[in-house]
Every structure is written in structure tokens, then in C-alpha cells.
Amino acid sequence: MATPAHAEPADHPAESSAAYGEMSFGKWILSWIMTSDHKRIGILYGLSALCFFVMGGIEALIIRTQLAQPGQHIVDAATYNALFTMHGTTMIFLGVMPFSAAFFNYMVPLQIGARDVIFPRLNAFSYWLFLCGGIVLNLPFLITPFVDMRVIPDGGWFGYATLTEKAYTPGASIDFWICGLQILGIASMAAGFNFIVTIFNLRAPGMTMLRMPVFTWMTLVVQFLVVLAFPCITIALVLLLFDRLFGTHFYMPEGGGDPLLWQHLFWLFGHPEVYILILPAMGIVSEVLPTFSRKPLFGAPFVIFSGITIGLLGFGVWSHHMFTTGLGAAADASFSVSTMLIAIPTGVKIFNWLATIWGGQLRLTTAMLFSLGFVCMFTMGGLSGIMHASPPVDLQQQDSYFVVAHFHYVLFGGAVFGLLSGIYYWFPKMSGKFLSESWGRWIFGVLFVGFNTTFFPMHIVGAAGMPRRIYTYDAGLGWEIPNMIETVGAFIIAFGVLLFIIDLVRSIRRKELVASANPWDASSLEWLCDSPPKVHNFDITPMVYSERPVWDKNHGPGPGYSLPDSHEHIHIPPPSIWPLLLALSVAWFLASWLMAGQWFEFGVCSAITAAICGFTSCFRWFLEPGH
């Protein structure tokens, strides 16, 4: 595409891609720290998520090594509690969520024909705050040798009261967990509002809501879930913090409180959260399957509306996590029905994906393989989910390895496979290079085999009565063989992940850019930009005429899109340090609670200092011109 002279982003040469080459290393680092470019922020989210994913994976390997045989003592019971808590919390909040955020950031503005998100600096703020939250959650690993109390979060990923009350978990472990989650919550909320406003307001002319790519649609649904669900856990955590620090009794029956209040508040967040984890992957699969079947997505509006329906129903099912608490027949019946209802829109999506592949000219690229793997594995996880939608069945399965099998089929076979599909699909767009397709097939094969070897036997051993969250078990219960198989599977997964990381590093380090703008012959607007895109994405904002603009332009029937001969002023917000400093101040402010729990006066002084820094950063941010 010809670049009109007036379209150079000359106002900020430091951010233009040509200038990166000549920069000194320090300047280069600074340009990442101060960036407000959605593409760079997306890459930062992706790399951070990858690191946390590896940490969560190492925790899982220790768990599996401990459980390989009966009666082992590689870790003790207390360490084991910390391991599964940190594994679950890490995978959910620091692995899958930010990896999805990487794609929201990188792809949504491109897919809607925008130059950036609507509040680029707020976007940078979200990223830095997320990173602070991840660090606060993992800090206890570093300080645990130096303190004589429990500091590594160990109350499970859903932190049930009253276990998490001071009386039952003294020390600071739960305080770290609360603090980390609150920081992550603010980061997610800020990003949520940013993307909602972006998608509503920055779409290219002609891109009506129903012309939006399905991935952008699923992003929109997810952001609504984030801004509606996170306040529930924020409140739940504030009440827990009051109980722990100030002696209130919100969840303590002895003081008139109710532990079930925690469970209701938590799961009112927690169930939508599982859709926050899976819907982005569903969006990715809805882009990949049509591209590699060379067919439009079958019944695209149905896929979109079932995504919306899943999001809405997701707020009406939370008590299916509480069937065993004795809610009574009426509540059990209604939550059972609402849970089963969600299977309908989910099934609609699955059938639409199958109909998309049906009769298509399939190209079995690695991205396609991961998407096909997603459809199979997610469906299996969905089916076991419908089983425990029935309260009597759930009474048997709750807290057993059957549930562990279920949610890994959804979260790993589903969300993670979908994200991997997205990496293989969009890597050429993001880097101008390809991941190796021959390695990719092997990586897919190893992960697929490893995944099923690890998690399928958990159904069996769970049905045979093995409870989750036990650090060891006796011989002679018939659990030995499945547990050994599961552990072998976990190491096969680790090998697959290792291969993936090697290929990723290799591919990134390659110098020459070989990917064309549209290497897969895909249909949405991101494939109109260069690979990698210019700092300002589009020289001219396209005018959109259909839901598959790039495809229609190349193959007909309609014009797809056009590039109006306009003289737009391209505005790219300048880099800024204030989002980072504000994020640090907010994290510091919240972390002062931790100190307040141990040394009250010190914590209060620290909070006041942090607040002053925060307000200063805020004012400097607002006074800085050009955002």
C-alpha cells in the first residue's frame, strides 16, 4: 500500500519502527517501559503470561511428582497446599487471562480498523498494574526463607472462609493473596472499560456491530463479564480483609456471620470468570477454523448471539458450586436447570464450528490443529460439566479428581489450546516471521497426547473416590496406576512446552521478515496491515462494506473495503512514564495493608506516602500534553 507523505507519524520519531534499530540498549528498554502502543503492550502481556505459565507449570510438575506414588514425602502437606493454591491462582489470573489480554491488545484495534485503543495510557497502566499484582502474589516465594510465618498463599484458588480467616490461617499468606487479587482486579477493570469504549467507538466507518470479527465480539462480551464480575470478588475480599485485620465477623458464625456469604460472593464472580477464560479462546477458534477451511464461519450471528447468551446465563448459575452445602430443593433445582441451559448456546457454537469445517478445503496448519484439538477437548470438558450440573451426581463428584479432570479439559484442552492456536495464527502478523510448521505439528502431537495422558485417568481415579487437594494417599486403593500415568503425562506436556518455547525463541531471533500482510488468506482487517504492522497500523482508515472485508476484496463478491482518499491527521500518543508510576503507587498503596496487618503504624504511613505518590503521578499524567 502506498504511504501518502502526510501519513508519517513524524510527531514521535522515538516510537516509529525505523528508529528502534539505531537506539542504544537503555533507550530501547525505556521505549518499552514508557510505551502506550497497544501492540507493544500486547507483546508485554504475552511474554509476562508465558513466564507465569511456566511457573504455574513447574508447580504442577511438583504436585504430580509428589502424587506419582502412594505415601511419598517429597513435599509436606503445608507446602502442597501452597503449591496447588499458587498453581490454580497463577494459571487463571496470571496465565490464561493475561494471555487473552495479549490478543485483545494486539488484535482488537487492528480488527476494527483503529490506530490504538481509546485510552492508550490507561492501557499501559493496566499492564503495569497486572505485573505488580503478579509479583505481589509470587513475592512470598522469595521472602518465605526469611520469615517465621506462613506467607505463601495456601487457601486454595477459591479461598473458602472460614479456612481463610485469621483463626484458621494465621500468618500473612492469605493477606498476600487478597492483596495480589485486588491489584489484579483493578487492572482488569481498567482494561475492561477501555476495551468496551474502544469497541463501541473506534470501529472503522461501515463496520456495524454485526460486521465485527467474532474474536472482537467475544472480547466485548468478556469485558462486560470482567466489569460486572470483578466487583463481587473485590467486595468479598474487602470483607475478608476486615475480618482478618479488624476483627469483624462477616464470615464467622460465632460472631453472627456466615461462611456461605463468601461462597456466594466468590462464585458470583467465579463462574463468570470461567467464561472470561474460555470465551477469548472461542473467539480465536471462530477465526481460525473458517480461515483454514476456506469458508465463512457457519451461522456467524448465531455464534455471536450464543456468546452473548453464555455471558448472560453465566451470572445465573453460581450455586452449582454449592450443591453440597445444602441450599434446599428449590435452589438446587433452579441452579441445576440454569446450568444445563448453558449447554444449549455452547452446543450451538460447537455445531457451528463443525458445520464450518464440513465440506471445506481444510489446510491442517498447526493453528488449525490446535483449534480442532480445542473443539474435541472442550466438548469433553463440557460433557463432564453437564454431569455435575445434576445435584445428586455432583454430591458424588464434588472435591474429587473427576472435577480436576473436568476443569482441565475446559481450561487446558480448551482455553490453552485455543490460545496456542491464536499464537500460531497471529505470530506472523505480530513478528513478520513464522513459527516452524514442522515443529508445530510435533508440538501439537506431544501436547495432545501428554494432555490426555495426564487428565483422562483423573476421571477414573476421581470416580474411584480420590479426593482433590490431598498431598498423599495410601497404597491399595486402586489409585496407583492412574496416578503414575498422570505424572508421566505431565512430563510429556512439559516436554511439549519446552519444544514450543525453543521454537518461539528461535523464530523471534531470526532476522529476516518473510511474512506477507495476509499469509493465510484470511478475512478480517488485521490482515490488511503490514506484518508486523506500522506504529500507526493503517495509513488510511478503511471503509468497511462486509463482515469479511479482506476476503471479499480479494475473492469477491463485494468490494469488501475501500481506502478513501482522505487527509487524516495521524495522532499517536507520545510515550509516558506516568502510567507505570501510577500503577506502582496503586500497588504500593494496596500492599500497605499487608504491613498494616503486622505493624499497624508503619502500614498506615506507607499507605499515606503511596497515596501522595499516586496523586502526584495522576496530576503529572493529566498535565502532560498530547495524550
Ligand code: HEM
Ligand atoms: C502442566 C499442566 C498441568 C498439570 C500437570 C496440572 C495439574 C493439576 C493438579 C494435579 C491439580 C490438583 C491438585 C490437587 O487438587 O491436589 C491441579 C489443580 C488446578 N489446576 Fe492444574 N494442571 C496443569 C495446567 C493447568 C492449567 C493450564 C490451568 C488453568 C488454566 C490449571 C488450573 C488449575 C486449577 C484452577 C486448579 C485448582 C487449584 C485448587 O484446587 O485450588 N491447571 N492442576
Ligand SMILES: [Cu+2]
Ligand atoms: Cu461454575
